[in-house]
Amino acid sequence: MHWQFKRILILVSSLVLLLLTGTIGYMLLEGIPVLDAFYMTVITLSTVGYKEVVELSNASKLFTILMIFGGISFVAYTLTYVAAFVFGGEFTEIMRRRSMEHDIDNLRDHYILCGAGYTGMSVIKRFQKSKVSYIAIEKSEERVNALLEEGIMALHGDATQEEVLEKAGIHHSKGLVSCLSTDADNVFTVLTARGMKPDLHIVSRAINPNAHKKLFHAGANNTLSPNELGGDRMATMLLRPAVMSFLEITTHMGDIIFDIEEVEIPDGCMFAWQTLRESGFRRKTGLNVLATKKHTEDFVRPNPDPSFLVEPGDKLLVLGQLEQIDNIKKLIKQPRSY
Structure with a gap:
């Protein structure tokens, strides 16, 4: 109480x-x-x-x-x-927090963000754009209150602690992103999360160049250095401006915003056990398939042939408008009609 x-x-x-x-x-x-x-x-x-x-x-x-x-x-x-x-607002604040705790208890297949700093806020924007369920864990009570004011589900606590991850519903979560301010905290968070849920997909921020190896050993599936990525992008803008212009055009065309999404084909889906040509994937969805990944393989096949046979568990990397991507997420849930 x-x-x-x-x-x-x-x-x-x-x-x-x-x-x-x-x-x-x-x-x-x-x-x-x-x-x-x-x-x-x-x-x-x-x-x-x-x-x-x-x-x-x-x-x-x-x-x-x-x-x-x-x-x-x-x-x-x-x-x-x-x-x-x-x-005076305190009662309203307490009731809001209790409502949020109830919402956290009901979270399923959500994502956990550890650290809501500058990098974490970029992750939140992406989550919002993709319309997925997520919760942020942040040590700073001031930041937590700011997130709550914006209607973002947030939890005040230390993400390296098991009880905090437990409170964020890690056992029902789909993935975790660690964006904490030090490599040590990120490593410890990844190690703790991996021990609590072995099949969890974990992505972690790496600050120092030698942190990637430690994070992989701790259990991270992927690591990313915002500094390295930002530096590489700036150099590309300078050395190969035409490439960057093409990428900008690919994702933004006037007022129309394009996005790239990974779509996993479930069993019984209307696109399963058919080639891309036979299923009429492009005609029905308006999406361009940039690459594919077979469920039995660990590598990605770029620019797939229309004769590519789509099986349950395969993943398609598609490019299209946000509305088209939202539509494909609904279509893959519809059973195939015979």
Whole structure:
């Protein structure tokens, strides 16, 4: 339970105890019924000044004085604290976090991002573009709050710790990206994640050139150095500008945005057990198949022939508009009609 909820519970319980004490006190001192005694307690603590139900004895007057000095300040503080908690945004924030925790528990086949720095934010943009489920783990509470404000599912914690990865639903996840600020943290995160879920697909950021080997040994499927990649791209822009211009045209043409996507063909799909020509893949989807990868092979075949036989488990690397890519994801789920 959140500590503020506990504090409110204590305050409310104390208020109930105060009302009970006043009620019992008036009953014993004046011999009046429970309702009258409770009424006397309420008008005393609220200072409304209504007439007493009986003429008070000296003992009752002293008891009333104690109730006033001891109770009014407490009641005022309790009501003020509860009002500030409910209307000051803290209650809304707690409820939002509880809702998020419920959403995390229901995550399935999602991706886990460890580290929401500059590189991590680029990963998030890609996740959003691909419309996949994901959750970010970040050490900085300030960044976590910023992500939550943007409607991004985020968890405050250390991604190198098993309990944090467990909380992020690693056993139900599809993949993990480690974008932490040091190679040591990335290695430890990869090692921990691999031990928790052996079949998890893990991609990690590498900062130093010699970190790739360590990350592979720790269990990463792929590693990437943003510095190396950025430097290579800048050099290509300078040395082979025509190549970069072609790549830009390939992915952006006016207001139309193209994307490259990997599509795995499931069993029973309308495109399974047919060649690319027989299934009419290009005609039905509008997508260009750039490369293929057989489920029995470890390498990619670029520029496949129309006679390529598509089998369940094969992967197609396709190029097309975002709407076409969204459509193919729906089409592959439709069973083949005979």
